[in-house]
Amino acid sequence: MDWSTWHDQYDSADSWMxxxxxxVQAQIHAALSKAPAGGLKxxxxxxxxxxDLLDVLADHPRSDDVQARLVELDPRNTAAALERIGRAGLCQVEVVTGDAALIDQYEDVAPADLVLVCGVxxxxxxxxxxxxxxACSQLCKTGGTIIWTRHRAAPDRVPLICEWFDAQGFELQWLSPVDAGFGVGVHRFVGTPQPLRRGTRLFEFVGYDVLRQTAAAETLGRSNPTPQNQCEP
Structure with a gap:
């Protein structure tokens, strides 16, 4: 998967992306508008x-309050982000070209008022x-917001993701309707932030194309099991 050209689908106004x-932008705008006065991380x-974030900050009345860190591995994407930042004059936004799965990347910003886990x-x-x-309790401050996305293709894991957030002290604030064609969730952290544990790897980015191929192969394997010899060798 080419994660740079993948963004081209955003330019088709009627696409699900x-x-x-x-x-997501509407929920980011709402989260920033509702946040307490003062600096926001x-x-x-x-x-x-x-x-998602930069286009909102470009004209949001609280953009000057925001200190943001964007972490992305693909240098073509980070170059595009830096161009957006320059056009909007968002000098308080930092872009890191690196592995977003390493929690150390967020050490100087966590716990944050808003955490975006979109497209992950x-x-x-x-x-x-x-x-x-x-690990989100290490990234989000008490009262902070997490916005996340997930497709709703079978098996639909959006309800399970909501359960996992609930178990970690996050209250569901908003969830896109099932028939939207995608899943967007907004949770508020009501727990106590935990110390950031350096060296923690959050995930391995596999890619939905690989995951779908693997799932299809597993389904085929279950429907066509390998014949077993019932006799002793």
Missing amino acids: ARRLRT VISICAGEGR FGNITEADIERTIG
Whole structure:
């Protein structure tokens, strides 16, 4: 998967990706507007080109309050994000070209008022989704907001993701309807932030294309089991 050209789908206004982006942007705008007065810290994991956050900050009345760190591995995406930042004059936004799965990347920003985990949960294993959610108490401050996305293709794991967040002290604030064609969730952290544990790896970014191929192969294997010899060798 080319994660730079993948962003081109956002430019088609009627695509599900464009509709999801607008939904995420609306929730980011609302979260920033509702946040307490004063400085705000924002973390974006696997930020891509940063369209979700940067396009909101470009004209949000609280943009000057925001200190943000976007972490993205693909240098083409971070270059596009830096261009966006330059056009909007968002000098308080930092872009890091690096492995977003390493929790050390967020040490100077966590715990944050807003954490974005968009475009991640559909590209990692379920075990890593649960592990990442378990670490979110190290990234989010009490009263802070997490916005996340996940496709709703079968098996739909959005309800399970909500359960995992609930178990970690996050209250569901908003969830996109089932028929939206995508999943966007907003949770508020009501627990106590935990110390950031350096060296923690949150996930391995597999890619939804690889995950789907693996799932299809497993399904085929279950429907066509290998014949077993019933005799002793």
